[in-house]
Amino acid sequence: MGALLDSLRDRIPGGRIVADPDVISAYAHDEAQWAPYGTPAALVRAGSTEDVRAVVTVCAGLGVPIVPRGAGTGLSGGANALDGCVLLSLEAMDEIVEIDPVERLAVVQPGVVNDALRLACAEHGLWYPPDPASSPWSTIGGNVATNAGGICCVKYGVTRDYVLSVQAVVGRGEVVRLGRRTAKGVAGYDLCGLMVGSEGTLGVITEVTVRLRGARAPERTVVGYFDDLRTAGEAVSAVIAAGIVPSALELVDRHCLRAVDAWRNMGLSADANVLLLGRGDLPGEAGEAEADAMARLFKEAGATWSARSEDEAEAEALFTARRLAYPALERLGPVLTEDVCVPRALVPEMLARIEAAAVEHDTHIANIAHAGDGNLHPLIIAPAGDDAARERAQRAFDRIVADAIALGGTVTGEHGVGLLKRRGLHDELEPEVIALHHAVKAALDPAGVFNPGKVFGDPA
Template sequence: MTALADDLRRLIPAERVVTDPGVVSAYARDQALWAPYGTAAALVRAGSAEDVRALVEFCAARGVPIVPRGAGTGLSGGANALDGCVLLSLERMDRIVEIDPAERLAVVQPGVVNDDLRAACAGHGLWYPPDPASSPWSTIGGNVATDAGGVCCVKYGVTRDYVLAVEAVVGRGEAVRLGRRTAKGVVGYDLCGLMVGSEGTLGVITEITVRLRGARPPERTVVGGFDGLRAAGEAVSAVTAAGIVPSALELIDRYCLEAVDRWKNMGLSADAEVLLLGRTDTPGETGEAEAEAMAACFKDAGATWSARSTDQAEADALFAARRLAYPALERLGQVLTEDVCVPRALVPEMLARIQRAARAHDTHIANIAHAGDGNLHPLIITRPGDGAARDRAHRAFDQIIDDALALGGTVTGEHGVGLLKRRGLHAELDPAVVALHHAVKNALDPAGIFNPGKVFGDPAA
């Protein structure tokens, strides 16, 4: 390991190569507490695309694995270290290179924090929509790697819908530009799109060009309280059937809301077992009608109460609680996070199956969801050190994956496959399709060094 680091320091500024075990171990895993991780040989904190290119060329020649990472906010183990790998942190490549108001695009390095980009765009009267719950900390590079979504994706789409171009280092150290800056373009295969959601397995992204929208209109908020998950799911289906496209439609149960309130003392009150938080940003009278129609859908589906929020601070606090649910639950125990997505009409059935999984495996499952697009995040909670509970939680996790697939869904809507969802991936994709993916990886990663074992690795490993 010492010899490897010494060689790296001859290629990359010495201060960017770290071998201190305490520092390296701090970068060895993401937020998926249940995913395994190994011991890296070194950490490289890249400061430029040339650092990345030199590292890839070096590692490809020696067969040394590279595990790229951003802020480490992932929830599937995709950024976890492998024994003997080089951890490549891109957090210091954090410059907003350009914001072009005329073309409505921004060019950023991968270490730019999501909320920082959004704030910079707002200064130009523009908006970058993808907004994962981790947006105050997660980086654009990490968002691209997992094709992150967020609260507003029900109406505005996910990260993939906004990536126009990337610069990346692939193969044995080749720096390439994929994509375009123009509004349209169909030259060649969509290799840029291929990089989005690839979880660092095809190369290392060093720059990203994203499309922007005009400033967002004000939103109207509708809140509904329900006695159970199934009734809340019926309300989601009713909103979809009514042809309403909300700018947000989020679900949070009482357990999550109370956990946030105990942590942050926000003065929140559920007055229901499950809340649906709906928003519309359609301007004018049409937006007013949408808000009223959403409230009616809630009521007709069995809401114990539903109301238009007239207190903006209260409405914002509820959505803030939705974003804070995961870290709040982590304070109460170990959390195994699901990320399944099903057709919206089947959200009620999937929520009912999650409840059945909790009962069948005697484990507590809290629930948050991007309910408007069928992306559910059951949160399986266990006490630290309780091995039997941990085993039951894993079985519940697998059952939820199987139930989502049985309903025509997918094993991950936005968190990525990483290590935790490899079994689910192989259950979802036909072997011939998996072979196509392997062929693509072999073409872009002939040395097999980019995040090996992740996504398409052996689920039994």
């Protein structure tokens, strides 16, 4: 450790290197419940690409693991410390370098908060669509590392669809630019795309260029109340089958509604067991017809009540409740968050299987979902200090992962693999495909120091 700290201090300005264990402990893990984490050797709060390059050069030379992290809002353990590692915090690299209204792009450092970028773009009449529920706190670097999605991704796609290029530190300290600023370009392999969703295992991203959209038309909100999850799932399938592409289609169940009511007294759980929130942003008469069609499809699928919301404040409150569901449930006890994705037509079946897993394992499971693209977020709750309940919750977690794979789905739609989904990833991918990933890792990380053990580590 002495050689490591001396080498870092020789290359990085004073004050950026932290060895105080009390300070470091606050950075040692993300928000994933029950994901293991170790004791770091040091924390570096990088202020520039040169700081990152110095850390990578030193660590590669000494064989010391590097664990990059942003705001720590991840839910899979991807930013959790390893024993003896250097935690590399990028939160101080928070400059919006450029917004180009003509080319419709922005250049940002990885520590820029998602909502801060969106607000800055709005000043130019532009819009950055990816909007994870953690957008008020999560950073663009973390969003890129996990290929984050969000509420509007059913129509507008996920982070990967907006990343034009990245600057990254790879290998033994080489600084590279991957991708391009042009609207089109197919020269060489898509190494930029490879970095998106790599969870810090291939290098450290120090700058991101993202494409932007023009400001969109005002949205119309449709609300449906349902008695049960399967019926709400049938409504989702009906909307998709009708060819409607909503700008949002979100599901919130009774457990989440009650938790939000208990916290914020919004009065939602008195009216519905399951709330389905649809939005559309087509302009003019087409938008009117789209909203009316969604309301009708909700009703035909079995909604006890459905209607367009004519009150913008009310509509925003409903989507606020959707975003508050996770922190509201956290007040009840530790929450193990799932993130499976299945074909959209199979959303009703997957929701039924999640309910069956809750019964089979005697576990409290709440549900929120980006239902329009098949991305479900079962929230598995176990009382603090109850080891038996925790074991049942983990078995339910594994059952849900297995069911998603059995239905032709995937173990993660947007949260990443990190530590929690490694076994599921090996179940989902063929051994030959796993081997390809290891070959890519070896090529870009010859010293084996970038977030080792995450994603494709030993799933045992």
